Amino acid sequence: MAATTVISVSNLGKAYRLGGRERHRNFREAFSAMLSFSREQAAPESTLWALKDVSFQVRRGEVVGIIGRNGAGKSTLLKVLSRITRPTEGLVRIHGRVGSLLEVGTGFHHELTGRENIFLNGAILGMRRAEIARKFDEIVAFAEVERFLDTPVKHYSSGMYMRLAFAVAAHLEPEILIVDEVLAVGDAQFQKKCLGKMGAVASGGRTVLFVSHNMQAVRRLCSRAFCMEKGKAIFFNDVEGAIAHYSADLSVSVLDFDLERVPRYGGHGIEARLVRARLAENCNFRFNQPLELIITVRCSSPVSRAMIGVGFDTSDGNRILTLDSDSSGKLLDLSAGETDVRISIERNPLHPGVYAPSFGILCQDRVLDAVSGFATAICTADAEDYIESRGWGACRLPVSVTTQIR
Amino acid sequence: MLSAAAQASEAPVLEIRPPQGWMPINLSELWSYRELLFFLAARDIKVRYKQTVLGAAWAIIQPVMTMVVFTVFFGKLAGIKSDGFPYPVFVYCGLLPWQLFAHALTQSSTSLLTEQHLITKVYFPRLIVPFASICASLVDFAVAFLVLIALQLYYQVLPGWQVLFVPLLVAFAVATAMSIGLWLSALTVRYRDLRYTIPFMTQFWMFVTPIVYPASLVPEQWRALYGLNPMAGVVEGFRWALLGKSEPPGGLIWVSVAVVSVLLISGAYYFRRVEDSFADVV
Numbered sequence: 001m002a003a004t005t006v007i008s009v010s011n012l013g014k015a016y017r018l019g020g021r022e023r024h025r026n027f028r029e030a031f032s033a034m035l036s037f038s039r040e041q042a043a044p045e046s047t048l049w050a051l052k053d054v055s056f057q058v059r060r061g062e063v064v065g066i067i068g069r070n071g072a073g074k075s076t077l078l079k080v081l082s083r084i085t086r087p088t089e090g091l092v093r094i095h096g097r098v099g100s101l102l103e104v105g106t107g108f109h110h111e112l113t114g115r116e117n118i119f120l121n122g123a124i125l126g127m128r129r130a131e132i133a134r135k136f137d138e139i140v141a142f143a144e145v146e147r148f149l150d151t152p153v154k155h156y157s158s159g160m161y162m163r164l165a166f167a168v169a170a171h172l173e174p175e176i177l178i179v180d181e182v183l184a185v186g187d188a189q190f191q192k193k194c195l196g197k198m199g200a201v202a203s204g205g206r207t208v209l210f211v212s213h214n215m216q217a218v219r220r221l222c223s224r225a226f227c228m229e230k231g232k233a234i235f236f237n238d239v240e241g242a243i244a245h246y247s248a249d250l251s252v253s254v255l256d257f258d259l260e261r262v263p264r265y266g267g268h269g270i271e272a273r274l275v276r277a278r279l280a281e282n283c284n285f286r287f288n289q290p291l292e293l294i295i296t297v298r299c300s301s302p303v304s305r306a307m308i309g310v311g312f313d314t315s316d317g318n319r320i321l322t323l324d325s326d327s328s329g330k331l332l333d334l335s336a337g338e339t340d341v342r343i344s345i346e347r348n349p350l351h352p353g354v355y356a357p358s359f360g361i362l363c364q365d366r367v368l369d370a371v372s373g374f375a376t377a378i379c380t381a382d383a384e385d386y387i388e389s390r391g392w393g394a395c396r397l398p399v400s401v402t403t404q405i406r
Numbered sequence: 407m408l409s410a411a412a413q414a415s416e417a418p419v420l421e422i423r424p425p426q427g428w429m430p431i432n433l434s435e436l437w438s439y440r441e442l443l444f445f446l447a448a449r450d451i452k453v454r455y456k457q458t459v460l461g462a463a464w465a466i467i468q469p470v471m472t473m474v475v476f477t478v479f480f481g482k483l484a485g486i487k488s489d490g491f492p493y494p495v496f497v498y499c500g501l502l503p504w505q506l507f508a509h510a511l512t513q514s515s516t517s518l519l520t521e522q523h524l525i526t527k528v529y530f531p532r533l534i535v536p537f538a539s540i541c542a543s544l545v546d547f548a549v550a551f552l553v554l555i556a557l558q559l560y561y562q563v564l565p566g567w568q569v570l571f572v573p574l575l576v577a578f579a580v581a582t583a584m585s586i587g588l589w590l591s592a593l594t595v596r597y598r599d600l601r602y603t604i605p606f607m608t609q610f611w612m613f614v615t616p617i618v619y620p621a622s623l624v625p626e627q628w629r630a631l632y633g634l635n636p637m638a639g640v641v642e643g644f645r646w647a648l649l650g651k652s653e654p655p656g657g658l659i660w661v662s663v664a665v666v667s668v669l670l671i672s673g674a675y676y677f678r679r680v681e682d683s684f685a686d687v688v
Contacts (some may be wrong), residue, residue, distance in 0.1 A: 016686070045606075081421060083529035086682040092422035106527045109449055110626065111456045123445040124528055366565075 007058040012090035065218040068228035099174030105165030111153035143167035235326035262374040269369035500617035512610035513539035514587030588673030633661030
């Protein structure tokens with residue numbers, strides 16, 4: 001009985017009309033389109049298949065990870081499975097009650113108190129009132145917001161808000177759970193707690209579909225995983241196979257940013273402009289591996305005594321790593337035109353995860369150009385590096401140890 | 407584990423397919439989401455008067471102020487007849503169902519836009535959204551109703567047995583708001599223009615409804631045609647039920663009922679047909 005198929009997806013496809021969605025947004029356009037005889041000859045709509053020929057089965061009790069790059073169709077797949085949008089073709093059969101978490105805190109209202117939001121959010125996620133009442137104390141304890149239960153959530157700190165939101169979500173107990181990257185909230189300690197809760201859900205015999213960019217979480221929780229690529233699902237024998245495929249896919253193209261047109265954070269980028277930042281050839285953005293970045297700068301006239309800084313922020317906005325070109329006291333003299341500046345470290349200390357890089361160029365404490373928060377990069381790890389057994393954090397560096405008998 | 411397995415085998419199989427054209431509304435599913443309806447309506451009510459000094463008193467102030475203004479301008483200055491009732495009671499009795507309708511209509515028409523963050527993240531029957539905003543309007547109505555009772559006691563205009571029809575008339579006002587709200591909310595998702603036409607439309611509609619004047623001002627032969635405006639039937643019905651006016655609205659209200667039935671059923675089918683695409687369009 002344990003091997004019953006609970007989700008069966010066959011030949012699922014979802015097409016979006018490109019540009020079509022903007023068509024006829026107002027009456028005048030709809031009306032003129034109606035009158036227009038040339039409608040048939042209008043430019044052919046291009047169709048984007050966000051999902052195409054996706055078929056898979058999930059048995060009861062399985063925890064299936066879905067990984068893939070942004071835009072590969074993961075979210076669309078979850079949206080179809082959670083009935084938010086209808087497929088264009090294919091069929092899905094689901095046996096059992098489905099709960100989906102595509103976001104934490106859906107429907108939270110800022111004016112309502114924590115208590116009121118627990119009930120509202122619970123109901124939105126599909127919980128019965130009696131069920132919420134029964135789990136109420138547990139939810140409050142999990143979120144650690146006892147003292148603020150009757151305060152409107154608009155006065156909560158963002159951490160408290162996310163904790164409460166996740167706590168409600170974590171107590172959703174459907175037979176089949178569909179989760180989209182909700183673990184990336186809160187501080188590291190809370191994330192650990194969330195992962196623990198997810199682990200408990202998974203080992204409790206429930207069926208879980210889990211989308212994540214966090215390979216460690218996928219490794220830890222999932223019994224099976226597949227990759228989404230351009231709307232298609234690619235299957236592997238085991239979780240490691242899927243992760244290896246995904247990581248290999250990532251390391252070739254990720255962390256190559258065109259900085260020319262991203263919004264400026266400081267400076268104006270006139271005397272010196274950050275043009276591009278990328279990984280050096282044969283180099284990965286991977287934990288414990290050498291990291292070498294090439295930053296291309298264009299100067300309108302020679303700039304002397306400059307320095308370049310690179311920063312990495314965690315998803316909750318904390319700067320976790322700073323690499324400054326002048327850390328050894330060496331300043332850069334840049335001539336007019338484009339220059340590639342290489343910055344390298346022997347070991348990348350960043351744990352696998354998602355980081356937002358920032359780049360800046362300064363000249364004697366004056367910011368010439370700076371860009372920040374324009375994109376994220378995914379730091380990966382080798383398959384053999386089982387970090388979850390070593391605790392948490394965002395950085396890990398080699399240490400030297402000595403012992404001395406007293 | 408065993409019980410979970412047993413539940414799963416009992417649970418109906420959910421099939422997700424491409425949209426299939428015209429389908430009736432799934433009432434049993436709607437019923438199973440009644441608690442969500444309750445929570446959404448409760449949220450709307452709680453939030454509406456948050457951070458206002460006067461709070462829920464606004465539910466009274468708005469209709470009362472309108473009543474005062476109308477009494478001065480239409481009752482006193484223009485001298486509009488009021489079927490023999492004191493003008494304040496007469497106009498308030500018309501304003502009450504009108505404001506219920508207007509509020510329910512305005513809120514429900516834009517409800518899918520205001521709830522788009524829910525619609526793109528969670529599944530539930532989309533019909534819950536306009537329903538909830540209509541339910542929330544009923545609370546304001548109930549509060550404002552107390553003022554009518556006070557007015558009636560003050561002017562000694564007491565209802566007869568017809569007062570038993572009030573719940574039915576309220577239900578009819580709600581059904582009217584819903585029939586148009588269903589169409590407008592579904593259309594507004596695609597055509598945002600409607601959002602701007604609704605306030606204008608309700609204002610215009612108010613003057614073709616016998617609120618500041620009695621329906622008896624409308625020539626007899628046009629009376630049934632007047633019922634094409636369902637709110638005319640509701641407002642006249644309200645006056646008949648609450649003020650003890652001698653003649654029931656008669657033919658006029660049956661025309662109204664027919665109009666609302668057609669709009670409600672067609673609206674429900676239309677809503678059902680397009681609700682699957684809300685998340686993609688909104």
